Amino acid sequence: MARRLELMKDLLDITKDLVRIPSVSNEQTELNRIVDYVETFFADLNTDHLFITRYTSNGIPSIVIASEKENLEPHILLLGHLDVVPADEALFDPIEKNGMLYGRGVCDMKSEVAVMMDLARELALSSKPLPSFALMLTCDEEVGGFDGTDYLINEVGYKPHVALVPDGGTSPATLMLMNKGVFHAQLTATGQTAHGSRPWLGENAIDKLIRDYKRIREHFDALDQSDTQDRWYHTCSIGTIEGGHATNQIPDHASCKLDIRMTEDTTVEEMNELLEGLLQETTLERLVTANPSTTHRDHPYVHLYEKVLQDSLQEQMDDGKCCGSDDGRFLTDHGIPVIVSRPISDGQHSPEEWVNMQSLHDFRRLYGEYVRALARHIEQEEQTTGE
Ligand SMILES: [Zn+2]
Numbered sequence: 048m049a050r051r052l053e054l055m056k057d058l059l060d061i062t063k064d065l066v067r068i069p070s071v072s073n074e075q076t077e078l079n080r081i082v083d084y085v086e087t088f089f090a091d092l093n094t095d096h097l098f099i100t101r102y103t104s105n106g107i108p109s110i111v112i113a114s115e116k117e118n119l120e121p122h123i124l125l126l127g128h129l130d131v132v133p134a135d136e137a138l139f140d141p142i143e144k145n146g147m148l149y150g151r152g153v154c155d156m157k158s159e160v161a162v163m164m165d166l167a168r169e170l171a172l173s174s175k176p177l178p179s180f181a182l183m184l185t186c187d188e189e190v191g192g193f194d195g196t197d198y199l200i201n202e203v204g205y206k207p208h209v210a211l212v213p214d215g216g217t218s219p220a221t222l223m224l225m226n227k228g229v230f231h232a233q234l235t236a237t238g239q240t241a242h243g244s245r246p247w248l249g250e251n252a253i254d255k256l257i258r259d260y261k262r263i264r265e266h267f268d269a270l271d272q273s274d275t276q277d278r279w280y281h282t283c284s285i286g287t288i289e290g291g292h293a294t295n296q297i298p299d300h301a302s303c304k305l306d307i308r309m310t311e312d313t314t315v316e317e318m319n320e321l322l323e324g325l326l327q328e329t330t331l332e333r334l335v336t337a338n339p340s341t342t343h344r345d346h347p348y349v350h351l352y353e354k355v356l357q358d359s360l361q362e363q364m365d366d367g368k369c370c371g372s373d374d375g376r377f378l379t380d381h382g383i384p385v386i387v388s389r390p391i392s393d394g395q396h397s398p399e400e401w402v403n404m405q406s407l408h409d410f411r412r413l414y415g416e417y418v419r420a421l422a423r424h425i426e427q428e429e430q431t432t433g434e
Pocket residue numbers: 128155156188214
């Protein structure tokens with residue numbers, strides 16, 4: 048009886064079930080609970096065409112549901128994350144209002160995970176065999192993705208031909224082809240302490256830090272194009288600053304943390320070199336870094352998305368760019384094309400997070416048609432290359 052109920056769960060039911068589990072990043076009990084939910088959902092299907100594997104890295108769980116056993120190179124990867132950012136308790140109770148669904152994670156990205164679960168279920172139960180696919184769901188995207196996607200791609204070794212990552216943009220028609228890279232850095236200055244009344248006897252670490260910060264600030268301010276729509280230029284934001292103990296003491300230590308985002312013309316290594324060249328009085332420490340990620344507009348799988356979007360939703364594709372970064376970067380680092388779009392939705396990470404329910408159903412239809420079109424395309428490719 049329970050099994051039949053699971054089978055009947057529709058897209059909206061799955062979304063709401065997922066939202067009700069407060070799977071905030073680093074809340075291990077809830078993360079395990081939501082992975083259990085996914086495992087039960089697929090285990091209950093009782094099909095021989097799905098293989099469920101759970102992984103753990105530093106206590107963070109992930110789950111992969113694949114159409115072929117132990118195949119690390121599926122044709123199509125459906126990639127999503129089950130963790131969300133913190134919210135008031137009330138937001139974990141999803142609410143329908145005026146055609147919208149509100150709640151933590153409905154946009155980022157539990158409704159999209161529900162789309163992929165619903166699609167994987169349909170593919171597994173359909174009699175027509177498809178090229179291999181895998182649904183990969185991780186639990187740490189909101190805190191860097193290192194024990195989720197990074198671990199599964201770079202340590203376990205998953206290397207799909209193409210990945211669908213519905214974790215960016217604000218509509219199915221906006222395909223996010225580029226993400227800026229990230230360079231989080233700490234600058235540290237050291238000096239010599241002395242009494243504040245005799246500054247000539249000391250060496251002020253805060254002054255050194257401020258002078259170097261100004262050098263960096265001037266560099267980035269000269270690049271500013273904040274009058275443009277897409278704000279596609281390198282940016283630098285100072286996030287924290289600390290140093291000194293007392294008003295009347297020359298500080299011998301000061302540091303700050305910078306959040307630098309760079310466009311596709313600059314790699315992490317190049318940014319490192321550039322910063323080293325600017326700094327004169329502080330040392331630079333790299334914290335989190337990631338190269339910019341790009342999927343080329345001319346890629347056949349992008350053209351195919353454009354066509355399916357036109358055919359199934361009668362919409363024209365827009366090229367999108369994202370100033371933030373997502374887990375897709377772990378794939379584009381290996382040259383794997385990443386297809387990033389979303390149902391009409393917005394307000395991620397805010398108390399007003401919503402998804403348009405009609406668009407969610409449209410998106411589900413689009414994903415179904417796109418995966419089938421990809422499957423046909425891949426089959427044709429393999430026939431012509433004689434694989
Ligand atoms: Zn997300």
